[in-house]
Amino acid sequence: MEELLSQQPTKTIKLNRGDKVTGEVIAKTLQEIVLDLGTKSEGVINKRDLPESTIESIKVGDKIESYVLYPESESGQVILSLQNRGQGRQQINPKWIKFMNAVNTEHTFRGKGVDVNKGGLVVEVSGVRGFVPSSQLSGESVLHLGELVGKQLNLKLVEVDPNANKLIFSERKNFTDEQKQALSKIKVGDKVQGPIQSVSSYGAFASLQDGLEGFIHISQASWEKVEDLSSKLSVGEEIEGEVLSVDENLGRVNLSLKNLQEDPFEKVAADYQPDDVIKATVSKVSDNGVFFSLQDGVEGFMPKESMEAGKTYEVGQSMNVLIDKVDLNRRRILLAPFLTSTSGLIYK
Known part of the structure; x- marks a missing residue:
């Protein structure tokens, strides 16, 4: 029966930009979500166009609606988008x-x-x-x-x-055969060394063996939050990093320095227990809650729903707060107000 079904011709349907289509998710790759549209060509949605929460919610086997962004790419696929970018828009410049x-x-x-x-x-x-x-x-x-x-x-x-x-x-850099071969041998998790070549506001570049390049994003330089990377790294400094990924276009090896460092949060967090009362300083106030600076770069967060009604929070303000939960995965300590009054409490 499966052999007979496989011999059935696929439908030839002419798709136009902006058309709404329904397809079944048949694969999720590192860069794309692939859909079976019931036509001769597969549809693909670039993950770059989707928020992380949407990517996680889409599962293989799901049927989802999308819009044709481009009817046929150079590889013969239908390029799709979850948003309708084609309908009612001006004609594309050739x-x-x-x-x-x-x-x-x-x-x-x-x-x-x-x-x-x-x-x-x-x-x-x-x-x-x-x-x-x-x-x-x-x-x-x-x-x-x-x-x-x-x-x-x-x-x-x-x-x-x-x-x-x-x-x-x-x-897209041009590489020698030796560089291509050296790049192919580098695996995620490997440790590599080299001197810092340059430092920018968003990351640092290091010279590796065989003329390859290492890149350390500012978020991978330290477990602590780094505002000025030049205060942590300097040109000529020898570093050792763990390979996170390899970019074959740039001949770049993306590195993490902090993965080879002890995470201070694990040690400091052990000193905090639920219901402990500690002194903390407000570091940031957002629509979702208040961030507090504790010690050794450890951050505390008080969600909006936990904040004391009528109380104002200002950056730099110090106060006593209550430890609600220690979240090791997010490296954050959840806080609650330390109430010194029983006013408003209801006893049963």
């Missing part, structure tokens, strides 16, 4: 078609640097302006960013949205 076709492919574009701003490099590719964020440039390029203006670069498409005039690229 210059953008080649970028839409290159979604989810390994196509290399040639682009010229035309301007530099705080966030990265503005480029022109086939008559259309795009952007390469600093985080998508090699460490060498970041060091000499101004020199890239007027120069040709190899680029890989990261994101395209013609309606929002959005065209994002990543630099």
Whole structure:
């Protein structure tokens, strides 16, 4: 029976941008959610377009509705979006078609640097302006960013949205066969060493063996919150990091320094027990609650629903609070007000 079903021809349905379609989720890859649309081509939704909560909620076997973003990519897939970006929008400029076709492919574009701003490099590719964020440039390029203006670069498409005039690229470096071979041997969890090459506001670059590049995002430099990375790392400093991932386009090895350090939270958190009363200082007030600074970089949080009615909280204010829960996974201690009055309490 299965053999007979497999021999049935797939439906040929002409899809247009903006069409609403229903498909069954048949796979979730690192970058995409793949749907069976009942047609000759599979549909794909780029995970970049989805919040983390939505990605987690979608399971293989689910049937979901989506909209056609582009009827056929270079790889023959239907590019989908959970939002309708096509209906009632202006017609796409023909210059953008080649970028839409290159979604989810390994196509290399040639682009010229035309301007530099705080966030990265503005480029022109086939008559259309795009952007390469600093985080998508090699460490060498970041060091000499101004020199890239007027120069040709190899680029890989990261994101395209013609309606929002959005065209994002990543630099694609040229490597020797030796570098490619060295990169292929590096595995997640490996430990690597090298000197710091440059430090920026968002991360630091390190020189590794075989001409490879290591990148430490500011969030991976220390277990404590780092506001100024230059206060933690300096050019020429020798570091050891754990490999988090490998970026073959940039020839970059993404590293974590803090994974090789003892997490101070585990030790400090052991000193806190539910119902303990401690002194804490307000570090931030948000719509969801109040953040408190405790000790040794440990953060406490009082949810909005736990806050004392009528009480105001200001940054820098110190007060006694009650330990409600120690959350090891989120490295956070949940707090509650320390009430010194029984006013308003109801006894049964």
